[in-house]
Amino acid sequence: MATSKTTSTGQTRSTAKSAGKYYSLPALPFAKDALEPHVSAETMEYHHDKHHKNYVDKLNELIKGSGMENLSLEDVIRQAEGPLFNNAAQAWNHAFFWNCLTPKSQAPKGGELREAIEKTFGSLEQFKKKFSEEAESLFGSGYVWLSKNDAGDLILEQRKDADNPLVDGLSPLLTLDVWEHAYYIDYRNVRKEFIAGFWKVVNWKFVEGRYVGELH
Numbered sequence: 001m002a003t004s005k006t007t008s009t010g011q012t013r014s015t016a017k018s019a020g021k022y023y024s025l026p027a028l029p030f031a032k033d034a035l036e037p038h039v040s041a042e043t044m045e046y047h048h049d050k051h052h053k054n055y056v057d058k059l060n061e062l063i064k065g066s067g068m069e070n071l072s073l074e075d076v077i078r079q080a081e082g083p084l085f086n087n088a089a090q091a092w093n094h095a096f097f098w099n100c101l102t103p104k105s106q107a108p109k110g111g112e113l114r115e116a117i118e119k120t121f122g123s124l125e126q127f128k129k130k131f132s133e134e135a136e137s138l139f140g141s142g143y144v145w146l147s148k149n150d151a152g153d154l155i156l157e158q159r160k161d162a163d164n165p166l167v168d169g170l171s172p173l174l175t176l177d178v179w180e181h182a183y184y185i186d187y188r189n190v191r192k193e194f195i196a197g198f199w200k201v202v203n204w205k206f207v208e209g210r211y212v213g214e215l216h
């Protein structure tokens with residue numbers, strides 16, 4: 001009998017082996033044109049409906065016979081290597097990235113997350129500046145991640161390609177996908193403008209929820 005569960009990243013995972021499909025492409029948590037003019041509906045159509053879908057489809061192919069069919073997607077990421085790792089991580093990374101975005105962005109004026117950001121980076125503006133610098137200087141494809149460790153410390157880092165902080169025991173809070181497919185339709189080669197647009201649509205409530213442990 002098929003069972004499924006939905007994680008905080010919106011991944012619905014079927015455990016019905018006979019269906020031959022272990023993971024589903026999660027729906028976007030907003031309308032495709034909701035982030036315009038910062039991210040166009042056309043970009044969302046390519047990024048979610050084609051790129052993200054392709055990673056999920058490939059993951060479903062590769063997980064078969066891997067011995068990891070019954071693991072959570074997070075555990076697949078922690079244990080897999082090579083193409084299975086790449087596609088599992090990209091399936092998770094994109095679902096997480098969509099949750100980091102919203103048309104109703106409102107930076108926290110107080111609260112635990114803001115206090116932690118100010119303690120670590122000096123101010124929210126300094127944090128945004130440092131995060132933007134990391135996003136701009138990342139060579140090639142990858143993501144910038146804000147994560148927390150078990151002690152609650154904030155960690156800001158670049159990771160190449162599909163790499164994910166989960167592999168180092170960290171808990172991701174916010175990410176920005178700076179693969180060219182994320183911005184080339186809207187901004188061509190000008191990644192800096194895409195990064196500026198990103199700050200207009202950050203889902204701070206999601207980031208805060210992850211930081212205080214309400215969203216797992």
Ligand SMILES: [Fe+2]
Binds near residue numbers: 177
């Ligand atoms: Fe992407």
